[in-house]
Amino acid sequence: MFASRRSVISHILRPLAALVLTVSCGLAAAQATKxxxxxxxxxxxxxxxxxxxxxxxxxxxxxxxxxxxxxxxxxxxxxxxxxxxxxxxxxxxxxxxxxxxxxxxxxxxxxxxxxxxxxxxxxxxxxxFVNALAVSAGTPAKSFNDYVAWVKTQGAGKGAVGIPAPASTPEFLVKVVGEKYKLDLVSAPYRGSAPMMADMLGNQIAAGVGSVPDFMENHKAGKVRIVAVLGAKRQASLPDVPTFTELGLGGLEDLxxxxxxxxxxxxxxxxxxxxxxxxxxxxxxxxxxxxxxxxxxxxxxxxxxxxxxxxxxxxxxxxxxxxxxxxxx
Missing domain, CATH: 3.40.190.150 (Bordetella uptake gene, domain 1)
Structure with a gap:
């Protein structure tokens, strides 16, 4: 009798288990192709x-x-x-x-x-990656020191520097550079690096701070010039560009x-x-x-x-x- 009862239960559960397995596999397959x-x-x-x-x-x-x-x-x-x-x-x-x-x-x-x-x-x-300071091709600056000297000729050392977002590491870097070199630098926040780059290419803003990938393509094309980078050592892709540490701004090595x-x-x-x-x-x-x-x-x-x-x-x-x-x- 018990064997018969087990047979009946098995007969009922086997199709149910198969159905559950089919549904589960179907859901997994659907998820995998999403x-x-x-x-x-x-x-x-x-x-x-x-x-x-x-x-x-x-x-x-x-x-x-x-x-x-x-x-x-x-x-x-x-x-x-x-x-x-x-x-x-x-x-x-x-x-x-x-x-x-x-x-x-x-x-x-x-x-x-x-x-x-x-x-x-x-x-x-x-x-x-490292953040960098880049200048527009519309400025005469060819190096970081050139940029500092140029800003000092612009109305008592005033200068606007583009940043991809407010209250970001680029904004704090602008503050540190301004304090170090006694420049009245003002951060100009954008909604990302693309609009900032557009204004730099149009010479609407003289400089910007962002990641090296933000600037690299236009730096290679001579449309902007990367003049300094963060980090403990120079970047392999920018061997001629000094680090801020080399320029006397320590504490900015963490990448x-x-x-x-x-x-x-x-x-x-x-x-x-x-x-x-x-x-x-x-x-x-x-x-x-x-x-x-x-x-x-x-x-x-x-x-x-x-x-x-x-x-x-x-x-x-x-x-x-x-x-x-x-x-x-």
Whole structure:
């Protein structure tokens, strides 16, 4: 009787189990073919956008799904970060960002609308880079010292310097340079590096501070001139450009980073899968060469390594911002 009863139960459950398996596989397959949205917090045409599109093109082949770059500019990446927080934690929405949005914004904005430690998880890092001071080709300055001397001739040392976002590391750098050389420099914030670059190319603003990738293409074309870079040593792609340390501005050696982040709660298996694909892409000679020419120092960082890098960088800048007397807005 018991055998008969087990047979009946088995007869009922077997089709049900098959149905559950079919539905589960179907959902997994649907999820696996869903496109991945790679958000960027700055407009098209800037350095971060160019980096994202370079990676997305190769990642789609490694992952077997479309990887679509979506620009969500505004407030130095703040809007994109808020959008990431509200996104599903299933690996279909990721955020490619540099240090400003993740490390700096929470230090300078009272209510940014997100907390990186609570709302995001690191996926993988892929590069470090340096910020730089560049001058417009419309100025006579050929070097950093030339620029300082030129500014001093402009109405008692007054000068406007473009920055990609307010309350950013470029803004603090402008402040440090002004204090060091007794220049009345004023930061002019833009909504990303692309509009800043447009004004520099049109000689509407004499100088700008941003990442080397923001300036590199136009520097090579002679349309702007990079005259100084951050970091402990000169950049391989800019061997003739001195560091701020060489110029007497120490304490600016810690390098910003680029990384990819996901909403909190994203499964570890999903994060690992994407990280493995990114590692393969970065190992491709053409990708490595292209990103290096843009001014990046390419190097894969696991989720854990990116988290460590982010914490260390944040600690350095938390002290610098506090020491500057800046009050969160």
């Amino acid at each position: 496109p991945i949205k790679l958000m960027v917090g700055f407009p098209p045409g800037g350095g971060t956008d160019a980096v994202a599109r370079t990676l997305a093109e190769k990642l789609k082949d490694e992952l077997g799904v479309a990887v679509v770059v979506e620009n969500k500019p505004g407030a130095g990446g703040q809007l994109a970060a808020q959008a990431l927080k509200a996104s599903p934690a299933d690996g279909t929405v990721l955020f490619l960002s540099h240090d400003h949005t993740i490390s700096i914004l929470p230090l300078v904005v009272k209510n940014p609308g997100f907390d990186p430690a609570q709302d995001f998880v690191p996926v993988a890092g892929f590069a470090t 910003p980073y680029y990384g990819i982040f996901a909403p909190a709660g994203t499964p570890k298996a999903t994060i690992d899968h994407f990280g493995q694909a990114l590692a393969k892409v970065l190992a491709m000679p053409d990708v490595n060469e292209h990103l290096t020419k843009m001014g990046l120092t390419v190097g894969f960082m696991s989720a854990q390594q990116l988290a460590q890098r982010e914490r260390a960088y944040t600690q350095v800048w938390a002290k610098m911002i506090k020491d500057s007397g800046f009050q969160p807005q």
